[in-house]
Amino acid sequence: MINKIWQHKNMKESFLGALRGLEAVIKKERNAKVIFLIGIIVIIAGVYFNLSADEFAILIIVTSGVFVCEVFNTLVENILDIINPRYDNKIKILKDISSSAVLLSSIGAVAIGILIFLPKIFNLLH
Numbered sequence: 001m002i003n004k005i006w007q008h009k010n011m012k013e014s015f016l017g018a019l020r021g022l023e024a025v026i027k028k029e030r031n032a033k034v035i036f037l038i039g040i041i042v043i044i045a046g047v048y049f050n051l052s053a054d055e056f057a058i059l060i061i062v063t064s065g066v067f068v069c070e071v072f073n074t075l076v077e078n079i080l081d082i083i084n085p086r087y088d089n090k091i092k093i094l095k096d097i098s099s100s101a102v103l104l105s106s107i108g109a110v111a112i113g114i115l116i117f118l119p120k121i122f123n124l125l126h
Contacts, residue, residue, distance in 0.1 A: 039063045049120040062109040069102045
């Protein structure tokens with residue numbers, strides 16, 4: 001059973017807790033800052049190139065997917081550091097596996113970004 005002390009009393013507290021978690025990830029993790037900045041650039045580029053609603057939806061899904069992977073990667077790394085704060089090769093492998101989710105989602109997001117933006121860039125140049 002979950003300890004009642006850690007439960008949020010209402011939806012507002014739950015939302016504020018989630019925002020605190022997001023703030024902690026963005027403040028602590030350099031890669032989260034980079035992903036967040038790239039997300040903003042993608043949105044600005046989408047507006048500039050007048051993307052369709054479908055194209056925008058796809059970009060939002062993949063960009064948020066990369067960021068969610070980074071949040072979970074940060075969570076896993078922090079939990080592992082609490083479990084074992086000293087260097088351990090097994091822990092390192094687990095951290096590497098966790099970060100591979102960010103890498104794979106990033107590769108997919110870049111591929112989708114190329115598919116969506118490259119034709120628009122070529123049209124702009126011609």
